[in-house]
Amino acid sequence: MSQLTGNLLVGQSGGPTAVINASVCGVVQEAFKHSCIQGIYGGMNGILGMLNEEIFDFRKEDPASIEGLKFTPAAGLGTCRYKLDFKKKAEKAAKDMDRLFEVFKAHNIRYFFYAGGNDSQDSSHKIHLESVKRGWEMRVIGVPKTIDNDLPHTDHTPGYGSVIKYVSATVMEVGFDVGSMATDDGSCCIIEVMGRSAGWIAAGAALAQRGNPDNPPQIILLPEIPFEREKFIEKVKSVVARNKYCIVVCGEGIRYPDGREVGADYTKLDDFGHPALAGASTKLKEIIEKDMNLKTRTVLLGYAQRAAAHYGSATDAEESHACGVAATKAAVSGISGQMVKIVRTGSKPYKWTTGLQPLEDIANVEHFLPKDWIAADGFGVTERFIEYAAPLIEGQTKVPEVSGLPGYVTLAKHKLAKVLPPR
Amino acid sequence: MSQLTGNLLVGQSGGPTAVINASVCGVVQEAFKHSCIQGIYGGMNGILGMLNEEIFDFRKEDPASIEGLKFTPAAGLGTCRYKLDFKKKAEKAAKDMDRLFEVFKAHNIRYFFYAGGNDSQDSSHKIHLESVKRGWEMRVIGVPKTIDNDLPHTDHTPGYGSVIKYVSATVMEVGFDVGSMATDDGSCCIIEVMGRSAGWIAAGAALAQRGNPDNPPQIILLPEIPFEREKFIEKVKSVVARNKYCIVVCGEGIRYPDGREVGADYTKLDDFGHPALAGASTKLKEIIEKDMNLKTRTVLLGYAQRAAAHYGSATDAEESHACGVAATKAAVSGISGQMVKIVRTGSKPYKWTTGLQPLEDIANVEHFLPKDWIAADGFGVTERFIEYAAPLIEGQTKVPEVSGLPGYVTLAKHKLAKVLPPR
Numbered sequence: 096m097s098q099l100t101g102n103l104l105v106g107q108s109g110g111p112t113a114v115i116n117a118s119v120c121g122v123v124q125e126a127f128k129h130s131c132i133q134g135i136y137g138g139m140n141g142i143l144g145m146l147n148e149e150i151f152d153f154r155k156e157d158p159a160s161i162e163g164l165k166f167t168p169a170a171g172l173g174t175c176r177y178k179l180d181f182k183k184k185a186e187k188a189a190k191d192m193d194r195l196f197e198v199f200k201a202h203n204i205r206y207f208f209y210a211g212g213n214d215s216q217d218s219s220h221k222i223h224l225e226s227v228k229r230g231w232e233m234r235v236i237g238v239p240k241t242i243d244n245d246l247p248h249t250d251h252t253p254g255y256g257s258v259i260k261y262v263s264a265t266v267m268e269v270g271f272d273v274g275s276m277a278t279d280d281g282s283c284c285i286i287e288v289m290g291r292s293a294g295w296i297a298a299g300a301a302l303a304q305r306g307n308p309d310n311p312p313q314i315i316l317l318p319e320i321p322f323e324r325e326k327f328i329e330k331v332k333s334v335v336a337r338n339k340y341c342i343v344v345c346g347e348g349i350r351y352p353d354g355r356e357v358g359a360d361y362t363k364l365d366d367f368g369h370p371a372l373a374g375a376s377t378k379l380k381e382i383i384e385k386d387m388n389l390k391t392r393t394v395l396l397g398y399a400q401r402a403a404a405h406y407g408s409a410t411d412a413e414e415s416h417a418c419g420v421a422a423t424k425a426a427v428s429g430i431s432g433q434m435v436k437i438v439r440t441g442s443k444p445y446k447w448t449t450g451l452q453p454l455e456d457i458a459n460v461e462h463f464l465p466k467d468w469i470a471a472d473g474f475g476v477t478e479r480f481i482e483y484a485a486p487l488i489e490g491q492t493k494v495p496e497v498s499g500l501p502g503y504v505t506l507a508k509h510k511l512a513k514v515l516p517p518r
Numbered sequence: 519m520s521q522l523t524g525n526l527l528v529g530q531s532g533g534p535t536a537v538i539n540a541s542v543c544g545v546v547q548e549a550f551k552h553s554c555i556q557g558i559y560g561g562m563n564g565i566l567g568m569l570n571e572e573i574f575d576f577r578k579e580d581p582a583s584i585e586g587l588k589f590t591p592a593a594g595l596g597t598c599r600y601k602l603d604f605k606k607k608a609e610k611a612a613k614d615m616d617r618l619f620e621v622f623k624a625h626n627i628r629y630f631f632y633a634g635g636n637d638s639q640d641s642s643h644k645i646h647l648e649s650v651k652r653g654w655e656m657r658v659i660g661v662p663k664t665i666d667n668d669l670p671h672t673d674h675t676p677g678y679g680s681v682i683k684y685v686s687a688t689v690m691e692v693g694f695d696v697g698s699m700a701t702d703d704g705s706c707c708i709i710e711v712m713g714r715s716a717g718w719i720a721a722g723a724a725l726a727q728r729g730n731p732d733n734p735p736q737i738i739l740l741p742e743i744p745f746e747r748e749k750f751i752e753k754v755k756s757v758v759a760r761n762k763y764c765i766v767v768c769g770e771g772i773r774y775p776d777g778r779e780v781g782a783d784y785t786k787l788d789d790f791g792h793p794a795l796a797g798a799s800t801k802l803k804e805i806i807e808k809d810m811n812l813k814t815r816t817v818l819l820g821y822a823q824r825a826a827a828h829y830g831s832a833t834d835a836e837e838s839h840a841c842g843v844a845a846t847k848a849a850v851s852g853i854s855g856q857m858v859k860i861v862r863t864g865s866k867p868y869k870w871t872t873g874l875q876p877l878e879d880i881a882n883v884e885h886f887l888p889k890d891w892i893a894a895d896g897f898g899v900t901e902r903f904i905e906y907a908a909p910l911i912e913g914q915t916k917v918p919e920v921s922g923l924p925g926y927v928t929l930a931k932h933k934l935a936k937v938l939p940p941r
Binding site for chain 2: 107110111140143167168169170171172173174175176260263264265267268269271272273274275276277278284286302303305374377392393394395396397398399401402403404405406408485488489490491496497498499500501503
């Protein structure tokens with residue numbers, strides 16, 4: 096493959112994570128090493144910003160700020176939930192695609208990296224196909240990102256290790272708290288975590304048990320398992336009878352056997368047609384208090400869980416950075432239309448490397464928790480899951496402290512002059 | 519004062535904190551240094567366990583476990599919400615008091631320490647008065663504890679620094695997250711924190727601004743300031759117009775001008791007659807979505823905030839330990855009927871020491887946020903508050919990591935043989 100000289104554009108898409116910036120850091124730091132890459136640009140708010148020619152210059156950033164992306168949460172470049180939706184909005188999507196290529200050509204973008212989840216890998220795949228079709232030589236590499244861990248073909252996704260480290264520590268701490276207050280009256284606490292259809296995050300909370308099933312969370316409710324009220328109440332009763340208290344972790348997207356989400360509000364749909372989730376934990380609290388008259392409290396971690404870089408996994412941050420480095424290396428070597436993936440090459444000790452997978456295998460495919468990793472009664476996980484998840488939370492990201500708070504960085508974002516008329 | 523030889527009993531009461539165990543550690547480690555203190559005992563679940571003669575022996579604990587209390591959250595001894603309520607339940611309270619002194623005498627308790635908040639200091643005060651009245655020589659010292667920071671006479675309470683450190687970091691992180699997703703549609707996130715009547719925790723979130731009022735939290739709702747819907751919506755609108763997003767921190771106990779709590783459920787009262795709080799954040803979300811049609815999410819930190827020792831304040835942990843040490847020293851020197859307090863002796867650099875205050879000055883007095891520490895528009899704090907709070911979050915508690923999670927300790931609790939008939 097001949098050397099391709101031109102500019103690089105990297106963007107972030109979808110919900111942020113504690114380590115998505117580490118991937119961008121990897122892309123950019125590796126790019127500095129290759130003379131074929133001239134401009135190193137960041138797209139602001141993903142495709143949405145790129146359409147508006149909102150692009151900034153990484154070569155003008157302080158290298159310390161770029162390095163600081165390794166431990167800074169959220170999307171340092173800005174992100175979006177904007178889809179090139181050729182199915183439902185074909186005309187608009189076609190117009191957007193034309194505009195994107197106008198922007199790519201105007202700024203001689205020859206390397207395109209997009210860090211995101213399912214929808215974002217779909218966008219990358221479409222952009223790759225278009226670049227081939229239009230004869231615009233540009234190397235497109237998807238960088239995996241999602242706390243949900245629901246991308247196929249990669250052992251796990253960057254962002255997952257950090258979210259389950261934080262959630263597990265929180266479950267341990269809430270368990271210590273509620274357990275220390277447990278008297279004969281009993282009590283229950285529901286901790287609601289993210290996960291609309293795949294229960295990876297809720298499952299990850301099982302690490303808090305540290306091998307003892309009496310340790311919290313004594314009950315995990317996974318979206319993969321239909322929620323049956325009576326069975327659930329029986330389980331809570333048995334846990335409280337044994338421990339005097341019960342910690343329940345529930346994925347936000349748990350459903351009744353008829354398919355309705357326990358906490359969903361079907362009157363509100365987002366741009367992708369997903370219903371808004373008002374609160375499974377609130378509903379579970381109502382159920383427990385009504386059926387058992389048991390004092391119940393809730394914790395709704397919400398956005399806090401995916402942004403909790405103050406307790407990020409060092410393993411996760413390292414892997415995320417490596418995914419970014421691998422993306423740039425692959426593109427420079429002539430590869431396009433692939434997503435970087437994490438490949439597990441050993442257990443005890445855990446070993447990993449990066450690999451590549453065609454984007455068409457990734458786009459819009461959801462990876463669910465394997466059935467044999469779920470406990471027989473449906474309220475927890477098996478040892479196989481624990482073996483899988485345990486290495487992902489090892490080590491704690493080092494974050495400098497400034498005035499008692501995390502010293503996160505903010506990029507200066509020196510913008511490129513716009514050369515196109517506004518869209 | 520003559521030397522008093524006998525046994526020591528320490529208990530914990532009320533809601534746990536990230537550092538209440540550090541105070542117990544201080545009491546116990548100091549006790550080991552004084553030969554007049556023979557048995558060093560812990561009461562399980564506070565007064566409730568003491569009434570049932572549930573007492574364990576600290577001399578049989580591994581010293582490493584006692585040392586580990588410095589960074590272990592929740593109540594390592596167990597806690598309770600049990601009140602000696604001579605006003606509403608005089609007969610029961612009198613019976614309980616008789617029983618307590620039976621237990622004290624049966625186990626020759628001559629040193630009594632109780633770590634807790636307002637209600638617990640009231641219990642300690644009553645026990646002190648009774649010991650004098652009954653001629654049972656016993657030195658009673660209250661150890662301050664509460665995330666709520668609402669005890670009078672002490673500069674602040676152990677537990678407060680850690681909760682506002684964690685809450686501020688969380689607000690920063692959620693702010694980075696929501697800010698990075700902010701596009702023209704705008705968005706809002708409400709973070710609900712503890713604080714039924716005093717807004718100390720919500721106010722503490724202001725540290726996340728790090729001197730820039732455009733940084734989150736752009737709005738703080740304090741229980742001290744009546745909640746006015748129209749004024750609040752105007753404020754959210756102006757913040758979103760300026761920043762495209764808005765982070766609101768609200769104390770759980772915010773009230774309408776007529777006194778009703780925004781998130782309270784008056785059909786459920788706890789043992790102290792306080793209404794249960796179902797969720798101010800849920801109500802605020804409804805209000806914003808109805809009045810502004812603005813996408814709004816919530817975070818309910820609940821018990822997680824007071825147990826978050828994985829991100830505890832080193833200053834707070836050190837002060838908490840010192841309060842325990844000071845309690846034992848005071849008692850050994852002959853003092854009784856006092857609470858240890860923290861005295862600020864210098865700013866820039868921050869300096870502190872411990873002091874003593876009669877328990878009768880503390881019991882059931884709530885300390886509110888001074889009016890001139892609240893911003894003129896009621897939606898934030900003044901620089902004087904920041905100067906007060908900033909030193910309290912300095913430093914991060916060092917917690918050993920075990921398999922990627924905090925290596926918290928659990929006491930073995932070798933129980934004393936019961937010598938009394940069951941009550």
